[in-house]
Amino acid sequence: AQSVTQPDIHITVSEGASLELRCNYSYGATPYLFWYVQSPGQGLQLLLKYFSGDTLVQGIKGFEAEFKRSQSSFNLRKPSVHWSDAAEYFCAVGEAAGGTSYGKLTFGQGTILTVHP
Amino acid sequence: EAQVTQNPRYLITVTGKKLTVTCSQNMNHEYMSWYRQDPGLGLRQIYYSMNVEVTDKGDVPEGYKVSRKEKRNFPLILESPSPNQTSLYFCASSYVGASYNEQFFGPGTRLTVL
Numbered sequence: 734a735q736s737v738t739q740p741d742i743h744i745t746v747s748e749g750a751s752l753e754l755r756c757n758y759s760y761g762a763t764p765y766l767f768w769y770v771q772s773p774g775q776g777l778q779l780l781l782k783y784f785s786g787d788t789l790v791q792g793i794k795g796f797e798a799e800f801k802r803s804q805s806s807f808n809l810r811k812p813s814v815h816w817s818d819a820a821e822y823f824c825a826v827g828e829a830a831g832g833t834s835y836g837k838l839t840f841g842q843g844t845i846l847t848v849h850p
Numbered sequence: 851e852a853q854v855t856q857n858p859r860y861l862i863t864v865t866g867k868k869l870t871v872t873c874s875q876n877m878n879h880e881y882m883s884w885y886r887q888d889p890g891l892g893l894r895q896i897y898y899s900m901n902v903e904v905t906d907k908g909d910v911p912e913g914y915k916v917s918r919k920e921k922r923n924f925p926l927i928l929e930s931p932s933p934n935q936t937s938l939y940f941c942a943s944s945y946v947g948a949s950y951n952e953q954f955f956g957p958g959t960r961l962t963v964l
Contacts, residue, residue: 739892742890777940825893827950827953836898836953837895838885840885840892840894842890842892843892
């Protein structure tokens with residue numbers, strides 16, 4: 734069964750500092766990988782996704798993520814964090830056709846990002 | 851505007867009182883799904899539907915029912931809610947194809963069961 738681990742429950746950074754949020758997945762085939770962000774009291778917003786091709790994907794709000802098959806990782810990065818980036822971030826892997834649970838998204842536990850001024 | 855809508859957005863109820871959370875999408879998506887979000891656990895799939903009259907259990911289906919009588923609607927039914935079903939619920943939909951298709955999420959329904 735697929736699984737996603739976000740090792741960091743809570744990360745605090747200063748505004749302007751760089752950010753890296755870790756995500757490790759377990760999946761038997763080529764993974765479909767996602768990062769979502771949830772601001773306080775809000776729904777889920779898709780930041781970026783990896784389906785195939787270039788392993789470095791660009792997303793919205795200046796975020797990027799790198800797929801590393803050898804490490805089963807899909808870490809999210811941002812070179813300079815803004816106060817408005819404070820939110821909870823979720824990594825997820827999606828199951829495609831042929832799997833036992835088509836379309837299912839398996840989420841990590843989430844990482845809460847706090848940004849200090 | 852393409853969207854997934856959920857109603858109600860907020861609900862406080864008491865143990866045992868049946869309730870339904872509606873989900874509707876206007877994108878003609880075949881696939882619809884319900885997730886619940888709990889602190890420290892991320893989102894977990896409750897039920898999903900590949901098309902009209904085709905539903906199946908996700909990871910945490912106990913205490914929930916669903917139906918898919920129309921393509922656009924996928925209501926979540928709690929026949930006898932209990933406090934452990936207090937959670938934030940999300941509905942999602944997507945096309946069904948040979949590869950993975952991005953899911954679109956509704957705004958969420960925050961449910962409190964007293």
